[in-house]
Amino acid sequence: MARFFGRRLLYLLPVLLAVSLLTFLIASLLPGDLAYAILGDQATPEKLAALRAKMGLDLPIWQRYLHWLWGVLQGDLGRSFRTGELVLNAVLDRLPVSIELMIMAEVMGLMIGIPLAILCAVKSGSAIDRFFTGFAFANLSLPSYMVAILLIFLFAVQFNWLPATGWVPFSEDPVGNLRSFVLPALTLAFAEWPALMRVLRSDMIATLQEDYIAMAKAKGLRPARILLVHALKPSSLTLVTITGINIGRLIGGALIVETIFALPGIGRLLVGAIYARDFIILQGVVLFVAAGFVIVNFIVDMLYGVLDPRIRHGRA
Amino acid sequence: MTRSGLRLGSIACSLALAAAFAAAPAAAQKQGGSLTIGLELDIPGFDPLKVGVYDTAANIAASLILETLVSLDDNGKPKPRLALSWSSSEDFKTWTFKLRPDVKFHDGTPFNAQAVKWNIDRQKDPKNNCRCAFYIANIVSVEAKDDLTVVYTLKDPVVNLPALLTRPDQNQTVHSPTAMQAKGDDYNRNPVGTGPFVLKSWTAGDRLVVERNPNYWDKGRPYLDRVVLRPLPDAQSRFASLKSGETDLVWADESEADNIMRARNDKTLQVLTYAGSGAAVNAINTKVPPLDDVRVRRALVMALDRKKMSQALTNGLARPATNPYGDGSWVKCKDDGALPEDPKKAAALIKEYGKPVAFKMLFTATPRGRAAAQVYQQLWKQVGAEMEIEMVDQATFPPRAFQRKFDVIGWRIVDFPDPDVQMFANFHTGSPVALANYSNPELDKLLQHARVTPDEAKRTEDYCAISRIINQEAIWFWTFQNTYYAMAKTKVKGIPKLYGGVIDASAAWLE
Numbered sequence: 076m077a078r079f080f081g082r083r084l085l086y087l088l089p090v091l092l093a094v095s096l097l098t099f100l101i102a103s104l105l106p107g108d109l110a111y112a113i114l115g116d117q118a119t120p121e122k123l124a125a126l127r128a129k130m131g132l133d134l135p136i137w138q139r140y141l142h143w144l145w146g147v148l149q150g151d152l153g154r155s156f157r158t159g160e161l162v163l164n165a166v167l168d169r170l171p172v173s174i175e176l177m178i179m180a181e182v183m184g185l186m187i188g189i190p191l192a193i194l195c196a197v198k199s200g201s202a203i204d205r206f207f208t209g210f211a212f213a214n215l216s217l218p219s220y221m222v223a224i225l226l227i228f229l230f231a232v233q234f235n236w237l238p239a240t241g242w243v244p245f246s247e248d249p250v251g252n253l254r255s256f257v258l259p260a261l262t263l264a265f266a267e268w269p270a271l272m273r274v275l276r277s278d279m280i281a282t283l284q285e286d287y288i289a290m291a292k293a294k295g296l297r298p299a300r301i302l303l304v305h306a307l308k309p310s311s312l313t314l315v316t317i318t319g320i321n322i323g324r325l326i327g328g329a330l331i332v333e334t335i336f337a338l339p340g341i342g343r344l345l346v347g348a349i350y351a352r353d354f355i356i357l358q359g360v361v362l363f364v365a366a367g368f369v370i371v372n373f374i375v376d377m378l379y380g381v382l383d384p385r386i387r388h389g390r391a
Numbered sequence: 392m393t394r395s396g397l398r399l400g401s402i403a404c405s406l407a408l409a410a411a412f413a414a415a416p417a418a419a420q421k422q423g424g425s426l427t428i429g430l431e432l433d434i435p436g437f438d439p440l441k442v443g444v445y446d447t448a449a450n451i452a453a454s455l456i457l458e459t460l461v462s463l464d465d466n467g468k469p470k471p472r473l474a475l476s477w478s479s480s481e482d483f484k485t486w487t488f489k490l491r492p493d494v495k496f497h498d499g500t501p502f503n504a505q506a507v508k509w510n511i512d513r514q515k516d517p518k519n520n521c522r523c524a525f526y527i528a529n530i531v532s533v534e535a536k537d538d539l540t541v542v543y544t545l546k547d548p549v550v551n552l553p554a555l556l557t558r559p560d561q562n563q564t565v566h567s568p569t570a571m572q573a574k575g576d577d578y579n580r581n582p583v584g585t586g587p588f589v590l591k592s593w594t595a596g597d598r599l600v601v602e603r604n605p606n607y608w609d610k611g612r613p614y615l616d617r618v619v620l621r622p623l624p625d626a627q628s629r630f631a632s633l634k635s636g637e638t639d640l641v642w643a644d645e646s647e648a649d650n651i652m653r654a655r656n657d658k659t660l661q662v663l664t665y666a667g668s669g670a671a672v673n674a675i676n677t678k679v680p681p682l683d684d685v686r687v688r689r690a691l692v693m694a695l696d697r698k699k700m701s702q703a704l705t706n707g708l709a710r711p712a713t714n715p716y717g718d719g720s721w722v723k724c725k726d727d728g729a730l731p732e733d734p735k736k737a738a739a740l741i742k743e744y745g746k747p748v749a750f751k752m753l754f755t756a757t758p759r760g761r762a763a764a765q766v767y768q769q770l771w772k773q774v775g776a777e778m779e780i781e782m783v784d785q786a787t788f789p790p791r792a793f794q795r796k797f798d799v800i801g802w803r804i805v806d807f808p809d810p811d812v813q814m815f816a817n818f819h820t821g822s823p824v825a826l827a828n829y830s831n832p833e834l835d836k837l838l839q840h841a842r843v844t845p846d847e848a849k850r851t852e853d854y855c856a857i858s859r860i861i862n863q864e865a866i867w868f869w870t871f872q873n874t875y876y877a878m879a880k881t882k883v884k885g886i887p888k889l890y891g892g893v894i895d896a897s898a899a900w901l902e
Contacts, residue, residue, distance in 0.1 A: 111789075129520075157435060157442065158436045158580065159438070159441050159576040159579045228631065231635045232631050232634045238632075239635050240623050240628050241598075241621060334625055335625040335628050337597075337621065337622065337632075339594060340596075343433070343596050343624075344595075350784065350785055351435075
């Protein structure tokens, strides 16, 4: 187990290096120049050159990258070119919002997806199964910005049950905090559950054909026990994989939802940094998102081991 | 002016008070309460060296925390704020301001002439490379004659300087020099001014909270205990937050015409509208063919049907413009020289030119930019001109303009108390934003004359002549006048005219 753990951990470093190098390259390929953005209408060639030199923008890209990397290794992610805010603070301030949103969205997605998957697997081929798989498909086709506006219209404007926008820190008002996350998390969950439900449903249908299930039935075990204990666990490998990938995606992928619901998360920070050519913030956010993605997938790999002992023992 | 003044019973005081109350709305202001304002954008910060230029969100926040020497009254004329009075030399190159005594910054630092000088010097210091310096390039120096007298020396004369010092922007707001020096890089997110509200907390991307300044120099004000500013980037959810009561007041613009219409028909809401001066404009690069030919330029302008464009883009809300000044300006022209909207004549001009007319137009890569681009393309296609749409993001847009890397580009003349600054910058030969690459001695002469003439009627004549030249030469064209909007609950009172699109809640109260 320890060796498995250590080997997985070693993958983390090259992935983070590659991701940060790629963002650095892509960011430097974007049209637009930070020195120009700062100087604006008074940019003369001399002033531009002076400012670029002052900010180190005139160095070759590999030097800038190494310089940045050296800082990161010492825990210094730099300061925003534009606002003077420390990158580490900017990211850490907003990260909890995005993580809470991600967790709530995933939990809601699973809460809708798993029961429906079990129901459809048991009744596979029936009218109920056809209805819900069709519904999932229709649901998947709705873009999140539309779902968001519909939810706001219904729950915030018409019924006035939940806030349309904004966020309260959990430490100030726990209930208010959760209330402010319901609609955005639900919006994300609407895009999550169809995929979760469909993979679990088909895996479960396959599992239910297995001999040991027939055996369990023959022994007279209660159907609920067969489904939840004997069938669910072996059927959930793909589900866990998808959940892991989704979580990674949601860390930085909630851009639209964070914008519509005005949540101060990492997605909004990223969009702002791109518009303002604030590369140093961009780099910091991407580094955190990449690290989060890798760590979540690492946890998923660990979970495989728990769910399927054959993987743990390296025989799969 | 204080209430105890009334008890003194002196005639002069009562008269002054009567005047003050006459200017204020009839309803009595109520003390207390909290106002939440929904903005479109995140506030980038307050240090001019960091942010360069304040956007509307920063202006709105600054109008609560920071103050300017002069304010605009309801008629768009300058009135005292941190400065009590002013006078100019005969050539309008030296202006002297007497400052308000006994004013302190929120950190206790006294407000005085040295503080004003320090702020301007810091922005102008070449070492600081501040983008903000461009806008005060005309100021040679600011000197503190004594504690409460500050003297502005200008390169070129300005007849209307006090009015130009009224916007709560990167240049005119006065910050505490002590706080700026002490906080360094962190000042940007911790502004300290003399304003009616003090910064209480600021969660980036979520909300900026200001609270009543108990030591504000204007006793009895502000009326509100607290103002909360929240960036709500999505127009639909911003409107929903107003409807559901999470915000009391939201910024709006013409691209959300549907919401503005809905708010007008809603008894619980009011729409604040300000028909400002200036216009949405476009510059044509007169150095590149085929746009170097005046017939082609005129054809492009005459092909536009602004009413139709307004209908297509803003549900008819946007007001067509025929000159750069607009209804909100004191410049009113009998003849502004506008070309007729006449697609037939336009097509004939293109034919007369003889060669194919193809060019590119630069738009911002936003939904608004995309919609506008398609409308222009269609209108020009109908008269035989091929326009290729080029979309770039907002960070790339200004550099392209300053480097003249465009054929046609969209721009804006913002609402401002005096036309001189922008007209001179946009049209005088050699100015960095004279985007059309056009030079005309007659135009330069008129611009020069208008800036040194104190008489408004004479200046109006100059500016109308300027408009006629630009319209006839078709080097720039105007599409819509500037209209600024805010939507609010009906209980929100005391918001002055939205000068420059700034929602100034510093004297607001709740009914």
